[in-house]
Amino acid sequence: MTAQMFFIGFFGLxxxxxxxxxxxxxxxxxxxxxxxxSQTALGxxxxxxxxEFLGVLQIMMMATEMSIMAIFMVMFMMDPGGLGEMDMTxxxxxxxxxxxxxxxxxxxxxxxxxxxxxxxxxxxxxQQTADLGLELLGRSMLIFETAGVTILxxxxxxxxxAIQPVKKASCHES
Amino acid sequence: MTTVLIxxxxxxxxxxxxxxxxxxxxxxxxxxxxxFAAIALLGRESILPRKPDRLFFEVGPVLLLLSxxxxxxxxxxxxxxxxxxxxxxALFINAAMVYVLVALLMAxxxxxxxxxxxxxxxxxxxxxxxxxxxxxxxxxVAMRAESLVTTQIVVSQAGLWNIIYxxxxxxxxxxxxxxxxxxxxxxxxxxKGELAGGVEAEYTGMRLAVFRLGRLVLIITLASAIVIFYxxxxxxxxxxxxxxxxxxxxxxxxxxxxxxxxxxxxxxAHLLYWCWILGIxxxxxxxxxxGILVLEFP
Amino acid sequence: MSPExxxxxxxxxxxxxxxxxxxxxQTNLVMIMMGIELILAGAMVNLVAFWRYLHPDVAAGQMxxxxxMTVMAIEMAVGFAVAIARFRAIGSVEMEEATELKx
Numbered sequence: 001m002t003a004q005m006f007f008i009g010f011f012g013l014x015x016x017x018x019x020x021x022x023x024x025x026x027x028x029x030x031x032x033x034x035x036x037x038s039q040t041a042l043g044x045x046x047x048x049x050x051x052e053f054l055g056v057l058q059i060m061m062m063a064t065e066m067s068i069m070a071i072f073m074v075m076f077m078m079d080p081g082g083l084g085e086m087d088m089t090x091x092x093x094x095x096x097x098x099x100x101x102x103x104x105x106x107x108x109x110x111x112x113x114x115x116x117x118x119x120x121x122x123x124x125x126x127q128q129t130a131d132l133g134l135e136l137l138g139r140s141m142l143i144f145e146t147a148g149v150t151i152l153x154x155x156x157x158x159x160x161x162a163i164q165p166v167k168k169a170s171c172h173e174s
Numbered sequence: 175m176t177t178v179l180i181x182x183x184x185x186x187x188x189x190x191x192x193x194x195x196x197x198x199x200x201x202x203x204x205x206x207x208x209x210f211a212a213i214a215l216l217g218r219e220s221i222l223p224r225k226p227d228r229l230f231f232e233v234g235p236v237l238l239l240l241s242x243x244x245x246x247x248x249x250x251x252x253x254x255x256x257x258x259x260x261x262x263x264a265l266f267i268n269a270a271m272v273y274v275l276v277a278l279l280m281a282x283x284x285x286x287x288x289x290x291x292x293x294x295x296x297x298x299x300x301x302x303x304x305x306x307x308x309x310x311x312x313x314x315v316a317m318r319a320e321s322l323v324t325t326q327i328v329v330s331q332a333g334l335w336n337i338i339y340x341x342x343x344x345x346x347x348x349x350x351x352x353x354x355x356x357x358x359x360x361x362x363x364x365x366k367g368e369l370a371g372g373v374e375a376e377y378t379g380m381r382l383a384v385f386r387l388g389r390l391v392l393i394i395t396l397a398s399a400i401v402i403f404y405x406x407x408x409x410x411x412x413x414x415x416x417x418x419x420x421x422x423x424x425x426x427x428x429x430x431x432x433x434x435x436x437x438x439x440x441x442x443a444h445l446l447y448w449c450w451i452l453g454i455x456x457x458x459x460x461x462x463x464x465g466i467l468v469l470e471f472p
Numbered sequence: 473m474s475p476e477x478x479x480x481x482x483x484x485x486x487x488x489x490x491x492x493x494x495x496x497x498q499t500n501l502v503m504i505m506m507g508i509e510l511i512l513a514g515a516m517v518n519l520v521a522f523w524r525y526l527h528p529d530v531a532a533g534q535m536x537x538x539x540x541m542t543v544m545a546i547e548m549a550v551g552f553a554v555a556i557a558r559f560r561a562i563g564s565v566e567m568e569e570a571t572e573l574k575x
Contacts, residue, residue: 005476012483012517019490019510023498027227029283035506036276042487042513049480049524054537056262058516060269061541064305065548067275071298072552073502076565081227081286088499090568095496103489110481115526118477122528125261129322135531136538143535147542154546158553164560 007048014041027082028073036066052125053132177257184246188390191427195390198431212383220379223285234281235381238388241273246395250325252408252415263324264312267399271308271354274392275301278363278373281385285376293363293372299442300353300360303449307350310457311343314464315403328407335406339467342460344404346453351396352430353445355389359434362442397426480521487514501558501565505551512544 018038022031039062046055074080192208248263250256260266282294319330337344353360364372401422408415494507523533555565
């Protein structure tokens with residue numbers, strides 16, 4: 001049992017456990033922060049799989065995103081503290097069935113397919129970052145330009161949808 | 175061994191930041207005042223709120239201290255004195271700093287008090303303003319160094335320090351660091367006159383001591399980050415490298431503490447406005463200019 | 473054959489299962505989006521495991537993970553904008569009440 005195997009298993013288990021806590025807890029802020037720590041555990045899992053840039057990026061981005069999700073939960077949900085212990089779910093058995101079916105079929109694919117010989121070493125982290133940068137700006141530049149334009153469009157669309165319509169009589173507001 | 179040494183230096187540095195902060199705000203230079211204040215805080219009664227979210231209430235200040243210490247793990251004080259030389263050091267500092275936000279959200283939400291909660295959400299509003307202003311100048315710095323490794327970034331400034339090469343990036347990163355360490359004028363979330371102490375309001379006794387210690391370590395970690403990214407780290411002639419590091423870090427800390435003393439507190443709405451309308455175009459212009467400079471003068 | 477790939481794939485499958493359970497069983501839009509985040513995270517774990525243990529020299533594997541992270545951010549932004557607009561119009565973001573187009 002190598003160290004890498006132990007860490008991957010540990011962080012994977014932590015990620016899945018925090019993910020389950022997201023839907024089991026009554027407090028909304030705890031739910032959002034549990035999702036944050038689940039994503040952090042996955043970022044640590046990437047780090048233990050020697051994908052250093054991806055791991056650090058995942059940890060950084062998900063912390064900010066989930067904190068923003070936390071404030072949206074406080075804004076939009078009815079019982080952010082969770083002391084009322086409301087049950088806000090529907091079609092529980094159907095979704096539990098679908099979830100378990102998805103899990104079992106994915107595990108079956110993972111266990112029964114012959115993946116071939118596993119690679120034992122990964123490139124050095126500095127080399128990986130340099131390779132990733134060259135790949136981004138070389139072969140995959142079109143993909144990233146498209147992604148950049150998509151992000152810009154999404155930002156403009158999100159602002160346009162979320163902004164309040166300006167009333168006609170309010171020309172003297174600051 | 176290196177870890178213990180760096181933690182010791184961080185503790186001494188945090189002590190000096192406390193002395194400097196007392197000097198700047200109260201006008202008197204007392205070397206022993208933080209020690210007595212810490213002992214007094216540890217001895218005081220720990221008042222628990224009525225129905226706190228126990229997990230967040232306990233974890234908040236500890237996470238603040240931990241995230242500042244994690245960020246300090248990739249900062250080189252001399253060419254050999256670094257806890258872990260990660261291949262993505264500059265990005266890791268950012269990643270650790272974002273957990274300051276998570277810590278303050280927990281510390282604001284945990285005690286189940288109105289002022290603390292508003293202080294915590296205000297910190298989130300501020301961070302959305304300057305999050306880009308922290309990452310984009312680092313992109314320009316990494317462009318010059320052609321690497322994200324922190325020792326490599328310092329070595330790349332051997333000819334010309336980054337503060338002269340990219341002054342726009344330095345100003346933006348300095349302002350964003352002051353806001354991340356919630357120093358005045360960006361200290362809406364622990365404002366004494368505004369929110370009755372904000373996030374600090376519900377903490378007493380030992381937890382307040384941990385909170386304040388976390389804040390001091392955060393200030394000195396951010397000052398060291400500014401020094402290695404923009405002021406050339408340990409480079410300089412005359413003094414040995416560790417002395418240069420210490421002098422530069424203390425000067426930057428004094429600058430950070432002094433810079434906002436005479437300005438009124440900036441509301442997070444205004445900070446959002448100015449950072450997104452003025453700051454981000456300036457940061458993008460900085461990346462563009464540095465790109466041209468790097469291609470023209472290798 | 474070392475089981476590291478299998479462990480990582482099982483973790484990805486478990487995250488996917490929990491995410492689908494959440495996305496289907498919750499009534500509030502924000503909680504549904506949290507389920508979707510978990511689904512995408514499961515996919516990312518699988519991708520990184522495949523990159524590391526089957527093709528570690530190909531940087532395109534990591535690039536695909538970057539694309540998924542980008543997609544997560546975009547979908548969260550647009551989803552929350554829609555949530556804000558709906559909250560302003562109706563006063564809640566419960567999906568049980570979203571029956572205007574039904575029948």
